Amino acid sequence: MTGLPRDRILVPAMWSLVHELRISIIFPVLVLLFRAGTAKAFGGALVFSCICAYALVRIGEDSAVGTMLATGEMIIYFVVGIALAMHSDARAAWFRTRSRQATSFLWLLCMALLIAPGSFLPWVQLSWGVGAALLVCLGLSGSRIAGVSSGPICQWLGRVSYSLYLFHGIVLIAAVHVLYGRLPLTAIWLSGALVSLILAQTTYRLIELPAIKLGHLAQGRGVAVRPAGVRKST
Numbered sequence: 001m002t003g004l005p006r007d008r009i010l011v012p013a014m015w016s017l018v019h020e021l022r023i024s025i026i027f028p029v030l031v032l033l034f035r036a037g038t039a040k041a042f043g044g045a046l047v048f049s050c051i052c053a054y055a056l057v058r059i060g061e062d063s064a065v066g067t068m069l070a071t072g073e074m075i076i077y078f079v080v081g082i083a084l085a086m087h088s089d090a091r092a093a094w095f096r097t098r099s100r101q102a103t104s105f106l107w108l109l110c111m112a113l114l115i116a117p118g119s120f121l122p123w124v125q126l127s128w129g130v131g132a133a134l135l136v137c138l139g140l141s142g143s144r145i146a147g148v149s150s151g152p153i154c155q156w157l158g159r160v161s162y163s164l165y166l167f168h169g170i171v172l173i174a175a176v177h178v179l180y181g182r183l184p185l186t187a188i189w190l191s192g193a194l195v196s197l198i199l200a201q202t203t204y205r206l207i208e209l210p211a212i213k214l215g216h217l218a219q220g221r222g223v224a225v226r227p228a229g230v231r232k233s234t
Helices: 014-036 038-059 064-086 088-096 100-115 124-139 146-150 152-179 185-218
Strands: none
Touching: 014 038, 014 064, 038 064, 064 088, 064 124, 088 124, 100 124, 146 152, 152 185
């Protein structure tokens, strides 16, 4: 968990876990700053992230200072997540009032930013961040396209998505090393994807879900963990 490139070769997802760990330590401070003033907190985080990004280009990520700058660059995305969580009703209401043509354009823009970021913004990660934030807002809008996410398959993928993110790279790389030359490449990728999904479900049940429950108990909440998208009955 140093953040140095040489320490994340075997686990590709490690690059983001380092930033998540560091920013989680200061996350309560970010929330308090946001409650004190949304515009100032967002503007300050944006400026700080841009400064870190500029310095990172000059210094590089192959040092302790470089990895800390990389973490500073990521703060803006966590701040955007805080903003979406704290003002989700207002965002959803605004998107629901858009015309069908405007909503369709926003969906196309969202997909373009997520799929082909290099063509739209100079920073790939910034493009993904804008696209992800837009996707969340559109998902809250209640549109017909957003309604697809309420289906059982999407709900299940949402529950196991973090475990899938952590393990899919390891599984796919291992599958290529073991099976390349013995099976067609398409079969290798499909089998790797299947194993990744099975492993994601297993680790979600055995590790992630118990950890979530333990976190709730540590907070004294005793909150039952429900599948994503299922609301508590009134």
